[in-house]
Amino acid sequence: MSNYQHxxxxxxxxxxxxxxSGVDLSTQLSDDVIAEIRKALLDHLVLFFRDQNLTPDSQIAFARRFGDLDQHDFVKGLPDHPKVIRVLREADETTMNFGGTWHCDVTHQECPAMGSVLYGVDVPPYGGDTLFANQYIAYETLSAGMQQLLDGLTAVHSARGPFSxxxxxxxxxxxxxxxxxxxxxxxxxxxxxxxxxxxGRKLLFVNRTFTVRFKxxxxxxxxxxxxxxFEHASQEQFxxxxxxxxGAVAFWDNRAVLHHALGDYSGHRREMLRVAISGDRPY
Incomplete structure (x- = not known):
């Protein structure tokens, strides 16, 4: 176990x-704690906090410590909290769950989200896990020739697959x-x-959900x-x-990871609340 100050x-x-552990995200955390969480996020790319008790207001307050909040183009937020979206599959639904392919959030936007904060409201007794994949390692394990090829390519992204x-x-x-x-x-x-x-590290920045071709x-x-x-980027070892x-929370660096929500919980309900933090234009 690594020991941080806070x-x-x-x-x-x-x-x-x-x-x-040892952090209550529903409270007004000090600047020092937030700085240490940011450092841990950069080091580990996705952080998990269990046994939290968040309201939409406290989830928003935590996310805002890391930047402005992103508004989803196609998913309407909660009535009183438009930037909080409910990710929901009811027990009687049999279709693919939301987020059920490897992806990076909202890369169809000019400035994709910097990060996302996902809160578990109602979780199934089994299944519904989320997978995350390190895209630094995905890039670094490519051959030098492939890296050189990709360094000169521009990818085209679109939301037509999920949202048209x-x-x-x-x-x-x-x-x-x-x-x-x-x-x-x-x-x-x-x-x-x-x-x-x-x-300042390079990483692979394409994904199944939004990348449609190369320029x-x-x-x-x-x-x-x-x-x-796509297959390389989601290898098990990454x-x-x-x-x-x-009550669990996942906070991931959307700039450097892919994620995939598994849908293996048929007959059970799964509800999450998600807030996305605005990001910069990729370069």
Whole structure:
């Protein structure tokens, strides 16, 4: 166990992920505690806090210590807290759960989220774990030739797969406030290899949900390389797995990790509240 000045931290996997204890996220934490949490986030990429008791207000207050809050383009927030979205699959739903593919949040935006804070409101008795994958390691384990190729490529991202009128939202996620829109067909460009704005390290920055092709290439031309990268980026040795409990919180660096919510809890309800922290334009 690693000892910090203001809390205890236990790493849970080889490449990323740590559980933090001794912190009550519902309180007004000091600047020193927040600075230490930020350092731990940069070191471990995703932090887990169990046995928290958050309201939407306290979840927002914690997230705002790390930046402004992001507004989701296609998912309506809570009535009194529009920047808090409910991630919900009821017990009688059988479709794929929200977030059920490897992805980085909202890379269809010019400035994707810096991080996300996810709170477990109602968790199933089994299943529904979330997987996270370290994209520093994904880049660093590529061959020098592949790194050189990717360093010169720009990836095109779009939300059409999940959120267009013909996308998954049209038939999935019936109990969430998702509004399919023509806006989802819009495209943005990000470097295929991103430089983290705080650590300066390079990382792979493509994902199954939003990356559709490379700039100046067709989707068919892009598909073989993208498929290879998607599979490479989510290898088991790059990942950690979090078993949710009621009141648990996950806080991840959305700039440097992919995540994937498992849907293996048919017949049970799973409800989370998510707040995203605004980020910078990737470079």
């Amino acid at each position: 809390f205890q931290l236990q790493q849970i996997a080889g490449t990323l992920g740590a559980e933090v 009128p013909t996308g998954r939202a049209a038939s999935y996620w019936k109990n969430m406030q998702v509004t399919p829109s023509e806006k989802a067909y819009e495209e943005v460009e990000h470097p295929a290899v991103r430089t983290h704005p705080e650590t 100046d290439m067709t989707e068919r031309e892009s598909a073989p390389l993208l498929q290879y990268l 990942t950690c797995r979090f078993r949710w409990t009621k």
